[in-house]
Amino acid sequence: MGKYKIKRKVLDDLKDHLNKKEISLITGPRQSGKTTLMEELERSSSQEGRKSIWFNLDFESDKILFKNQTKLLKEISIKLGESGGLIFIDEIQRKENAGLFLKGIYDHAQHEGFDYKFIVSGSGSLELKEKIQDSLAGRKRVFELPTVSSKEFINFKTDYEYEDNLFDFYKLRNDLYSSLLEEYLNFGGYPEVILADSQKEKQKNIQEIFQSYIDKDIAHILGLERIDAFNKMLNLLAINPGKLINYDKLASSSDISLPTLKKYLWYAKKTFILRELSPYFKNKKKEIVKSPKMYFFDVGLISFIAGNFGNVTSWPSSSFIFENIILNMLKEKLAWTNNKIRFWRTKGGSEVDFVVSSKADTEIIPVEVKFSDIKKPKIGKSLHSFIEKYDPDRTFIVNKSLDKEIKIKNTKIKFITLAKFIQTDI
Numbered sequence: 063m064g065k066y067k068i069k070r071k072v073l074d075d076l077k078d079h080l081n082k083k084e085i086s087l088i089t090g091p092r093q094s095g096k097t098t099l100m101e102e103l104e105r106s107s108s109q110e111g112r113k114s115i116w117f118n119l120d121f122e123s124d125k126i127l128f129k130n131q132t133k134l135l136k137e138i139s140i141k142l143g144e145s146g147g148l149i150f151i152d153e154i155q156r157k158e159n160a161g162l163f164l165k166g167i168y169d170h171a172q173h174e175g176f177d178y179k180f181i182v183s184g185s186g187s188l189e190l191k192e193k194i195q196d197s198l199a200g201r202k203r204v205f206e207l208p209t210v211s212s213k214e215f216i217n218f219k220t221d222y223e224y225e226d227n228l229f230d231f232y233k234l235r236n237d238l239y240s241s242l243l244e245e246y247l248n249f250g251g252y253p254e255v256i257l258a259d260s261q262k263e264k265q266k267n268i269q270e271i272f273q274s275y276i277d278k279d280i281a282h283i284l285g286l287e288r289i290d291a292f293n294k295m296l297n298l299l300a301i302n303p304g305k306l307i308n309y310d311k312l313a314s315s316s317d318i319s320l321p322t323l324k325k326y327l328w329y330a331k332k333t334f335i336l337r338e339l340s341p342y343f344k345n346k347k348k349e350i351v352k353s354p355k356m357y358f359f360d361v362g363l364i365s366f367i368a369g370n371f372g373n374v375t376s377w378p379s380s381s382f383i384f385e386n387i388i389l390n391m392l393k394e395k396l397a398w399t400n401n402k403i404r405f406w407r408t409k410g411g412s413e414v415d416f417v418v419s420s421k422a423d424t425e426i427i428p429v430e431v432k433f434s435d436i437k438k439p440k441i442g443k444s445l446h447s448f449i450e451k452y453d454p455d456r457t458f459i460v461n462k463s464l465d466k467e468i469k470i471k472n473t474k475i476k477f478i479t480l481a482k483f484i485q486t487d488i
Contacts, residue, residue, distance in 0.1 A: 463479060
């Protein structure tokens with residue numbers, strides 16, 4: 063299994079965007095495969111006869127060229143000529159004031175009529191997430207590359223034999239499907255972890271990925287002095303996943319002030335480690351309105367930080383790992399829409415895992431996640447309470463084994479396996 067390269071869903075979107083003048087800006091977690099993605103773009107473009115030039119700001123020889131816009135443009139024109147071509151820039155977060163620098167060379171190229179296309183990538187540092195995007199307003203489209211999704215993982219591991227119908231794979235080879243799902247739950251989606259041959263090597267790779275993130279993004283670029291407190295905060299979130307955030311308690315347990323905690327959480331979100339989910343509410347007296355929940359961009363990182371890497375299925379929090387996978391899947395499905403994903407919880411403790419809502423709340427879709435083999439289509443009191451209150455047209459209950467639809471009043475309730483949910487539009 064897995065003799066092919068890992069195909070990334072965003073690659074086709076990037077290929078389509080190569081014919082647009084806008085900068086293609088690739089963001090995402092450190093080591094999620096951005097450089098590999100750019101190399102694939104360059105390779106396919108070369109086969110079509112398009113010229114290209116590559117810069118990597120991890121290399122000092124390339125970094126020197128970025129000290130002066132005029133010199134860089136001269137280098138580009140020598141290599142590509144004025145007829146145009148693709149300009150790949152990797153690790154752009156290494157450049158100070160990168161946004162203004164890119165804006166200058168982009169505007170100059172446009173003004174001179176050069177047919178240059180910029181494809182730029184970098185890890186999720188604040189330099190990339192904030193300054194670059196602000197400076198390039200109207201000049202770029204952002205493509206987020208997460209770690210490998212469960213769908214991409216299963217397709218890779220099955221040599222793309224069932225690429226268009228993973229549900230058939232689930233039905234025909236359930237034992238193998240279950241084994242692959244367990245592997246993904248245990249180790250997550252970092253490419254280097256997936257490609258490692260042994261658990262020991264997987265452990266080593268994810269440790270290096272996390273340490274690189276701490277050393278380069280958190281310590282070097284952001285200049286945090288309390289690395290110990292930042293790590294402790296992440297550890298507390300990883301060993302107690304899925305809980306409502308009590309800021310005062312988390313700050314105290316992390317041995318930092320409340321303002322520092324909020325700053326550290328913001329850093330972790332902006333550098334593609336944490337996802338924040340806000341509550342969905344209509345009744346401020348009875349429903350939670352402020353306290354968020356935190357999820358992780360990569361499920362392997364949860365168990366690694368919690369000290370349980372590779373042993374998730376024996377961990378009490380394994381159901382949350384499954385829930386985190388579904389959230390990541392929802393994010394991917396809704397990436398180019400205005401829909402929001404939140405959770406619902408009453409002050410009495412009733413809860414629905416996810417609520418997908420349109421921008422104007424014209425449609426709301428509750429999504430419940432059950433990491434279990436459901437035999438009969440029954441719903442719990444919390445979901446029943448939400449349906450009674452909000453009367454949604456449809457709801458999903460994602461589980462391990464049951465595909466069946468029932469109806470309660472006006473609401474269609476779809477019990478759906480992960481294998482089918484992967485292929486289902488929301």
